[in-house]
Amino acid sequence: MPEKYHIQTKPIPPRRPRIGKYGIVDWREDCCRCHNCVKKACVYDRHREEAGYIHDMKDVDALFFDCMGCFSCVQNCTKALLSLEVNPIYEALGNSYWTPDIIQTTWMQAETAKIPVSGAGYRGPFSGPGFDSMWTDMSEIVRPTRDGIHGREYISTSVDLGRKRPFLAFEGQALMDSDGPLVSLPMPLIIDMASPDHTLPELDPLFRETAARTGLIAIMDSCAWPFAETYLPHVAFHLHPDGPELPRDVLNQTRLIELPDGPDVLKRIAAIKKDCPHLVVSIKVMLGAGGSQRAIELANLPAIEMLHIAADPNGNEIGVSQPRFIKDILRETHVALIESGTRDQVTLMSSGGIALAEHMAKAIICGADLVAMSLPLMIALECQLCHSCEPGMHCPAQLESINTAYGVGRMTNLVSAWHDQLVEVMGAMGMREARRLRGDVGRGMFFKELEEDTFGKLFGTRK
Ligand code: SF4
Ligand code: SF4
Ligand code: SF4
Structure with missing residues (x-):
């Protein structure tokens, strides 16, 4: 049995007075x-x-x-x-998507590294927008997967990034590897670049150190180079077309690279592959108008190994009058790729709207292989998601004077709590592999479909 993925944690109390409810x-x-x-x-x-x-x-x-x-x-x-x-200050935290409850539960996980337990049952609404309009089906609580949670067996949360074969291929008796490079991550999570509204460059070293401690990868703007080379295996550079050119020996120490989508993206992939064939190249597609169609078009091209589809921080399409939520776009993209017979080849990563560990599981059920996030890690540092956040402005969480032990410790605690919750939810769904959860909508229940099945014959389709 492979060694179990385990993150070392220890309680790290907040630096500021608690903002409780x-x-x-x-x-x-x-x-x-x-x-x-x-x-x-x-x-x-x-x-x-x-x-x-x-x-x-x-x-x-x-x-x-x-x-x-x-x-x-x-x-x-x-x-x-x-x-x-x-507490009126509590009620003013965050916004309509990043609610005070989400912020508070993130603070608690960052402090204790424990799975949040409300203790008095769920007191929220039955259904809501976004990820609250679906539930994970926990009806499969069976012994083998419970054993996985409690240590006697293993629930694997690892995922492979890169282009895979559509079928198994053998050379004699031996199974052949995939044609291109693959990157294995111990859980379906990547640390994303901070959103433009909440960018604090002094946090970049903390993201890198957290990625190294948890065995994950942090996406960094190529302008962030140089930094200590020991972090390079845990960094994926996001290359801007007008950013600095990175030395080849630096790229040789990384495993993944991200390019923004553009008209010359195929040429840029070919140029990178020529110099650094060991790199998995991910293309970031912003979900503006036509973004989902562009993602489907790209995913069907043989040169594409991995796609990063990025919604806004609240999980919505960007600059669209009636934006759709990331879960619906993921389902559409996943189904389109199944129909074209290419789903298993390409890796799909989604970002935007990933605020809780359950969102990671739900995005995977809807068709993502893995998710990327950064805002929850900022919230782990007692960030309050103020409406105005710029370098030099007064920061109520005093993030400008943060020390590494506190910052990395709390971020690591949060990643560990998310991993534990993913294992819990997979155990309850009877799932022993995160890779098998991808696109398994049989493990999800969708409010719209349930309502249509139950009341559609009586009242018609909801407008
Ligand atoms: S008894 Fe309950 S309501 Fe009263 S202070 Fe303690 S936790 Fe709060
Ligand atoms: S229970 Fe009695 S002592 Fe306690 S606060 Fe109420 S009145 Fe005062
Ligand atoms: S708490 Fe600080 S880092 Fe967080 S949003 Fe407010 S100003 Fe920005």
Whole structure:
């Protein structure tokens, strides 16, 4: 059995006061000093922690909002003096896609490296837009895959990047390798370049170090060169047409390279392959108007090894009046490639809208081989996704003064928590290989299809 993929983690507490969702307001003047005050019964000991917090408080505008919202003390106070309040700063975090709940759960995973557990069941809506309009089918919880989670067997999350053969080929009795280079990653995740709205060049060294620690690859703008050569096996350069030319010995130490799509993209692939045949070349297609058709057209060309289809940070098509979500584009692209008989040859990576570990699994079910993301790693550093974020502006998370142990540790914790969640969800789906999950829509349930099947005959198709 191959060695199991395992990421070393350790808890790394936040540098800033926690921005939690709930706090308790306490009207003390009517308190009758009960012998068994309900505050002592808080199973999370939050009232005692709050007293300590106020004693050492540094920021007067950072009140204690770390209550778990169980309502126990609120309901049982003999004089009804306690009330649960929602933190207005918490509600202002992020945006309509990167919700406060997503940001908070990412902070928690970056701190503890643990799978988030709500503890009181799921309290959100039944369905929603984007990835919330599909569910993973967890009805296959069977022993072999549960054993995979608990260590007696192995659930493989590794994926291969590059162009593969459409069928097995043998030389005598031996199975032949693929014609071109392949890159193997231990999980279906790549660290993407930061989005233009949230770009902090000082984070690039942290992305590289995190990629090296987790065995992944970080995509870096070619302008970021030079840096320590030890990172090169974990870096994929994104080559801008007008960027600096990278020395051949530098490219020889990397395994993957990314080109932006353009009219001369085939010529550029041929030039790279001539000099560095060991590199897997990925083409980045931005999902603007006609982007999905362009992706399908490229994927059918024999020179294309890998495609990176990139939506905006919220997972939508870019600059389109009625944008579609990345999951629908992935399904369309995947099906088109199956129909043309080329799906197994080309590797499909998607980015945009990947905010939670479950989105990684859902994107794979919809047809991606792997996903790329960077915003969750920034959020791991206590980033609040402010609306204006530029170098030199005031950063409430103080990312300009971050140290490597804290930054890399929290990013590594998050990657580890995502890996554990992928293994959990695959175990519950009865899946033992991430490669087999790709495009397996039988492991997903789609709200639109379920609604149509159930109510379509009665009420017609939803407009
Ligand atoms: S239970 Fe309520 S009234 Fe009694 S001591 Fe506690 S806060 Fe005061
Ligand atoms: S609501 Fe629950 S978690 Fe919050 S302070 Fe009261 S008992 Fe503790
Ligand atoms: S917290 Fe800092 S890095 Fe994050 S969005 Fe705000 S300014 Fe940018």
